[in-house]
Amino acid sequence: MERPHNFSAGPCILPLEVFEKASQSVVDLDGSGLSILEISHRSKAFIEVMEKARELALEHLGLKNKGYKALFLQGGASMQFLMTAYNLLEHKAGYLDTGTWSANAIKEAKQFGEVIVVESSRSQNYNYIPRSFEIPNDLDYLHYTSNNTIFGTQMTTFPNPKDTPLVCDMSSDIFSREIDYSQFGLIYAGAQKNMGPAGATLVVIKEEILGKVTRAIPSMLNYKLFIERKSMFNTPPVFSVYVSMLTLEWLSRNGGVASMEKRNRKKASLIYNEIDRNPLFEGFTAKEDRSMMNATFRLKDPELKKRFDNLWVSANINGLNGHRSVGGYRASMYNALGEESVKVLIEVMRHFEQTI
Numbered sequence: 443m444e445r446p447h448n449f450s451a452g453p454c455i456l457p458l459e460v461f462e463k464a465s466q467s468v469v470d471l472d473g474s475g476l477s478i479l480e481i482s483h484r485s486k487a488f489i490e491v492m493e494k495a496r497e498l499a500l501e502h503l504g505l506k507n508k509g510y511k512a513l514f515l516q517g518g519a520s521m522q523f524l525m526t527a528y529n530l531l532e533h534k535a536g537y538l539d540t541g542t543w544s545a546n547a548i549k550e551a552k553q554f555g556e557v558i559v560v561e562s563s564r565s566q567n568y569n570y571i572p573r574s575f576e577i578p579n580d581l582d583y584l585h586y587t588s589n590n591t592i593f594g595t596q597m598t599t600f601p602n603p604k605d606t607p608l609v610c611d612m613s614s615d616i617f618s619r620e621i622d623y624s625q626f627g628l629i630y631a632g633a634q635k636n637m638g639p640a641g642a643t644l645v646v647i648k649e650e651i652l653g654k655v656t657r658a659i660p661s662m663l664n665y666k667l668f669i670e671r672k673s674m675f676n677t678p679p680v681f682s683v684y685v686s687m688l689t690l691e692w693l694s695r696n697g698g699v700a701s702m703e704k705r706n707r708k709k710a711s712l713i714y715n716e717i718d719r720n721p722l723f724e725g726f727t728a729k730e731d732r733s734m735m736n737a738t739f740r741l742k743d744p745e746l747k748k749r750f751d752n753l754w755v756s757a758n759i760n761g762l763n764g765h766r767s768v769g770g771y772r773a774s775m776y777n778a779l780g781e782e783s784v785k786v787l788i789e790v791m792r793h794f795e796q797t798i
C-alpha cells in the first residue's frame with residue numbers, strides 16, 4: 443500500500459528511512475542482538491546515542507562551542523511551560539501571547555512570579571502576530587512562541603531591545619529554517635513535531651542564564667542538574683532520543699537547516715498560492731504572518747465541507763482537519779513532508795473547484 447500524504451500537526455510525519463531504521467533497531471540495535479528498548483541507558487551504546495543527539499542538535503542550530511547545552515527531557519513542551527519559569531523567574535517575566543500554547547505558558551508562569559503580557563492577539567482569535575509592543579527593561583526573561591501550530595502564524599523577528607534572555611517555544615518549527623539561534627537564552631521543543639516521536643523534549647540552554655533564582659528547585663525540574671548529568675539524571679526516554687538522533691542524522695545527510703528552509707519555503711508558497719488563487723478557499727491568518735509549517739485555511743462556503751472532505755480522503759491524504767478552536771483545514775508541512783504531497787493536495791483543491 444502507498445503511504446498516505448500525512449499533513450498531521452503532531453505527532454507528525456518523519457522520514458521513512460528513519461522509521462525503517464528505528465523499527466530495525468527495536469529488534470536488533472546495530473547488530474548487537476539487543477533491542478534499543480532493552481539495553482541499559484548507562485551502556486556505552488546508549489550513551490553514544492544520547493551524546494550524538496545532543497551534539498547534532500547544537501550543530502544544526504549553529505550553537506556548538508557557544509556556551510549552550512542541549513538536553514532531552516520528559517514531560518513534553520507543556521512541562522517546559524513551568525520548568526522555564528521555575529528555573530528563571532525570580533521577579534518578573536514578559537510573554538507575547540500569540541496562541542493557545544503561549545497562553546498555557548503564561549498560565550503556568552504566573553505561579554512563579556509576576557507575568558507581563560507584552561501584547562496579545564487573542565481578541566482576533568490569534569490570526570496575526572502583534573508587531574508593536576513595549577518591552578519593560580526589568581524582565582528576568584521574555585518568552586515567545588516562534589510558530590503557532592494551531593493558528594498557523596509564525597514569527598520572523600524576535601524583538602529584544604534590552605538584551606533580555608529570550609526564551610522560545612520552537613516545538614513546531616525547530617530545524618525548519620535558518621535564524622540566528624544565538625539570540626535565544628533558552629529554546630525548547632517537544633520532539634513530536636519536527637524531530638522525533640513524542641516522549642522527549644529538546645531544551646537548549648545558554649548556561650550563563652541559569653543560577654539566578656533563589657528558590658529551591660526539585661531535582662527533576664532542575665536544568666543545572668540535568669546539564670551536570672549530561673541529560674541522564676534518571677532514565678531518559680530512550681526510544682524518543684534514539685529516533686530524534688536518527689532524524690538529526692537524516693538532517694545532516696540532507697543539507698541541514700538551510701536546505702530544509704528552501705524546501706519548506708517552496709512547499710509553503712505552493713499551498714498559499716493555491717489558497718489565494720482558488721475562489722473556494724481563504725486563508726485564516728494575516729498574510730505577512732503565515733507559517734511555513736502549518737497552513738490554516740477554510741472553505742468560504744462551509745456547506746461544501748462534506749464534498750471536499752470526501753475528495754481529500756480518497757486522495758490518500760491524512761490529518762488535514764483544522765484544530766477544533768479554528769475549524770477549517772490545516773496543512774502541516776514539516777521537514778519530512780515531500781513537495782509531492784503538497785502537490786497532491788493542490789490537485790485536489792483544483793479538481794474540487796472544477797467540479798463545483
Ligand SMILES: *Cc1c(COP(=O)(O)O)cnc(C)c1O
Nearest residue numbers: 518519520543591611613614632
Ligand atoms: C504541540 C505544542 C506544544 C505542546 O506540546 P506537548 O509536548 O504536547 O506538551 C507546545 N507548544 C507548541 C508550539 C506546540 O506546537
